[in-house]
Amino acid sequence: GAGVSQTPSNKVTEKGKYVELRCDPISxxxxxxxxxxxxxxxxxxxxxxxGTGAADDSGLPNDRFFAVRPEGSVSTLKIQRTERGDSAVYLCASSKFAGDYGYTFGSGTRLTVV
Amino acid sequence: QQQVKQSPQSLIVQKGGIPIINCAYENTAFDYFPWYQQFPGKGPALLIAIRPDVSEKKEGRFTISFNKSAKQFSLHIMDSQPGDSATYFCAASMKAAGNKLTFGGGTRVLVKP
Structure with missing residues (x-):
């Protein structure tokens, strides 16, 4: 696509629920x-x-957070047992290759845990 | 060692003024220093970037000044316009680390007409 697409744009969930956030990078x-x-x-x-492999997951705050990219394109960020402190905007970005300086960000998914 | 410190937190200037935003970093292995502009509800957009072997870079009305020995860099917005009102983030990264970005805390700039 023309840009990085993130869905949903907004997500409200109850504390303790599971959520999935999707990122569709630039082709x-x-x-x-x-x-x-x-x-x-x-x-x-x-x-x-x-590609398909997580090269660096050092920023994931704890084991409730997990991300996959099974076919090397779309990625899903998964958060289990959500907590109010998880409320934030989750941004996705893509570049031609790791180390390329041409980052493009999506508009993000605003996650609110109530 | 991964921190990037940004100041001020907010800035108000009149149209035509020159907002200046400053950043300091600690990790001398950083080799790329971009500035991002973010409008409400949008993701950050790359504005301008510099490598540590250059002391100044200009693109349009935006200028980065870089002081390698002091581990500091700054953004100047020349002839600022109301449309420049946004939040600006400095960042730093290392190509060897996959270019994952370490961001400063952001500066909210308001340009009054």
């Missing part, structure tokens, strides 16, 4: 990144993929 981009942006702060790195 042909092999690197895909997830960031989390809390209100009034800069984005924080979560995980990035080169």
């Amino acid at each position: 042909g981009h092999t690197a895909l990144y997830w960031y989390r942006q809390s209100l009034g702060q800069g984005p924080e790195f979560l995980i990035y993929f080169q």
Whole structure:
């Protein structure tokens, strides 16, 4: 596609529920990144993929967070047993390859845990 | 060692003024320093970027100044316009680490007409 697409744009869920956030990168981009942006702060790195494999997941806060990219294109960020502190905007970005400086971000998914 | 510190948190200027945003980093292995502009409800968009072997870079009305010895860099917005009102983030990354970005805390800039 023309840009990075993230769905849903907004998600409200109850504490303890499971959520999935989807990212559709720019066609042909092999690197895909997830960031989390809390209100009034800069984005924080979560995980990035080169192709299908997670190359660096050091930013995932705990084992409730997991991400996959089974076919090297679309990625899904999964959050189990959501907590109110998980409320944030989850941003996805892609680039031609890991190490390429041409990042493009999506508009994000705003997750609210009530 | 991964921190990027950004100041000020907010800035108000009159149209035509020059907002200046400053960032400092700690990790000397960083090799790429971009600035992003973010409007409400949108993702960050790359504005301009610099490598540490260059002391200044200009693109249109945006200029980055880079001081490698002080581990500091700044963004100047020349002839600022109301449409420049947005939140600006500095960031840093290493190609060897897959170019994952470490962001500053952001500066909210308001340009008054």
